[in-house]
Amino acid sequence: MTEQIRVTIWNEFIHEQEDEEVKKIYPDGIHNAIAGFLEKENDISTKTATLQDVEHGLSEDILDETDVLIWWGHIAHDKVKDEVVERVKNRVLEGMGLIVLHSGAMSKLFRSLMGTTCNVKWRHDEKEIIWCVNPGHPIVAGLENILANEDYIELGKAEMYGEFFDIPEPDELVFVSWFEGGEVFRSGCCFHRGHGKIFYFKPGHETCPHFHDIRILQVLANAVRWAKPVSWPKRNFGNTNPVIDVEE
Amino acid sequence: MTEQIRVTIWNEFIHEQEDEEVKKIYPDGIHNAIAGFLEKENDISTKTATLQDVEHGLSEDILDETDVLIWWGHIAHDKVKDEVVERVKNRVLEGMGLIVLHSGAMSKLFRSLMGTTCNVKWRHDEKEIIWCVNPGHPIVAGLENILANEDYIELGKAEMYGEFFDIPEPDELVFVSWFEGGEVFRSGCCFHRGHGKIFYFKPGHETCPHFHDIRILQVLANAVRWAKPVSWPKRNFGNTNPVIDVEE
Amino acid sequence: MTEQIRVTIWNEFIHEQEDEEVKKIYPDGIHNAIAGFLEKENDISTKTATLQDVEHGLSEDILDETDVLIWWGHIAHDKVKDEVVERVKNRVLEGMGLIVLHSGAMSKLFRSLMGTTCNVKWRHDEKEIIWCVNPGHPIVAGLENILANEDYIELGKAEMYGEFFDIPEPDELVFVSWFEGGEVFRSGCCFHRGHGKIFYFKPGHETCPHFHDIRILQVLANAVRWAKPVSWPKRNFGNTNPVIDVEE
């Protein structure tokens, strides 16, 4: 039996309850759209959590059973308790994988891990084309079957995010997006932080059905596999015994 | 007349007042040792500031006149007010250069900019040898005159800092140190954050005369030049007017 | 007196002699258009060299007097002698700066230094917009005066170059371009190789007057300063004497 990667999908879950347009696209919430796809993968099991849950659904117990956390948030970043942000951040530095979606870039969690504002330019409703600048990266695996005749992902309508995107230079830049109105954006970015791996992925505006799109979902499944924890070396800091005797 | 890079050198300034051993090495404080050297460079002017000053000597007015900030701190990281940390961090993201020395790695400022713990292994009193892994980098300019016969910097006695050093992967790794007891350490690390440039440099333990050492001081002068602000493009975020009309 | 950076500008120099359209834009050749601008900078002196010169104008003597080499080539990459390519490559690894323009990406020299094909997608005559993804980089210095109201460089007409651009991941990515037809391109890329620094810059198709454009020329002048040689540590390879006695 294949070992399971345990994924927790966190969603702010406000738009889908308050906005009719969004509710039509994601009647069960963005988290369940993602979970529904990932759950079918042999090597992935899923849980969901939302802002409204006790401790936002991110208690120490839940995190103990989470290998990779997926994060979607937009209009309620300031409603997420600092204590939970700190807890999740520590888990990432200890090795838990993290996948941050769309406007999750502006979440307290992502900003705190990046050390920068993570601000962007933005504008609504434009065509987006996603290009891969890192062929052979595991995060694009399997797209050859879905996109047999194309070497890009075209999204008919998306929110424009434009440079300068105030993030540290990604450790691995995978995707760069083109927008109809003239902007470009580093839309798929890998970061190593502490023992953890973080993938930022730009698609997923609440009024666009990107999480029903097999191309986007395939990238998410790949990102889960890329971000899964590796637990060596141990976090071993502070005043140490010499590994080799120093000459007196 | 050469344009001046305006440097403010910040020092915690506790050891030099309380510890006789340190006082002998730096009677006027680490900040003044560094300032005394940099001041002689044609293109650099200096100010100093310490923890004990009003607003730690880092008021908005002082920062308005600072192109590059040098930071030395060790035992009083928690005494630095959060408000000042936030103010300085914002300045770095807006373009002010920052040079962080030795245990400044564990300061609130550096940790906040890195997003990680910045923890290290450590041990006292060992020989250190600093190797350059990025020849041709501007931060090593001029060392050919000082180190004509050597391609490394040997420090007779230093504090050991060992890996894993919990920082993001440096954007440019310049130096790696060797320690007598068996450890290695990424001891010269460049980071780009927002519009600012940050250099972390490991030497400078308070009981070692590294800031009287022409090799270390030359690296600092180079780092000042490397870190000086460049002010394009403007920080331009948020909902923008299209630069190009989107087809209706 | 300011120390001069000695720049040699190399041009294939065929289009300007054979094609009327190009001749009108660059009557004295692309090399002289660039030299005319750089020569006015206080800290830069220039020479030019072309494919037609003896040893392509790149003898050991000329290279001895070259701090930074600028390279423009397009339709005659295969006419450049392997011996000269090897000679120039060695100089770069020894510390000479190199700036490669436009289709110079497909030159033997650049391909040999990169180790990849450097192939691109391409198409003629489209609007291009160049965005900075690395604010604060010295290569964009001074653009705030030229582009006071814009945080991008718009080129009315250019040749489209599109991803995947088969280069190693740049050590510092400065510019990403947008094209009218839907593509993006990493158009300003820094590489460190050996002791040398290399900047690839995409603009400069022979039928476009980019080398009369102050925005493009300012980037070139900055790149010259960024790429200038730094000569420490010495190239010191092979079987060495121990720097520290190994215990017997």
Added chain:
Amino acid sequence: MTEQIRVTIWNEFIHEQEDEEVKKIYPDGIHNAIAGFLEKENDISTKTATLQDVEHGLSEDILDETDVLIWWGHIAHDKVKDEVVERVKNRVLEGMGLIVLHSGAMSKLFRSLMGTTCNVKWRHDEKEIIWCVNPGHPIVAGLENILANEDYIELGKAEMYGEFFDIPEPDELVFVSWFEGGEVFRSGCCFHRGHGKIFYFKPGHETCPHFHDIRILQVLANAVRWAKPVSWPKRNFGNTNPVIDVEE
């Protein structure tokens, strides 16, 4: 049934036939020592090839059946035919994984892919300690079981390789080594080139039994998994049809 990664292990295979000391350590050759271990992994199948084989055992047919190539060479780099080097290089750029061991750093293949000399300092017979500077990287997976009490790999005796190691800055730096005599070395380096992934790993001098060492072999098995091909996007260069109609 798990999908197999097809590995071809290439060895110069001279020392083991000519040098009694080496023959004792690797009676069947370094290639068979590595193959013997990898073959036991469920997801890996192996072939071997040597310098002495027709086309050095690296015909197009063999390469068609190779997902990842492992390369060990030392004293006969110049005996490898340029035609084979070119063929293998192209395969790497097309997506085949490559793992280069020890003095394979100075092979024509690796030098051609790196674009630099790949020269090192060296000296015989010293203690080496390998530190991880990239915890959580898949190349160190599983070492927690083998090295439960240590966060480093100590090799009792090894050949010293020292900086400056003339390679491009690695895309992911995983290991840095310490040597008894005072040097450091970037000993585990990941590169992305074209569609291929390359891992350089320093251990493996012919007079040291490193390829019987479970810690080194575990890293090799991990590297095989990390380097396996991903085949999207297609290599799609040249004059393209517009993906979007350009406005006339």
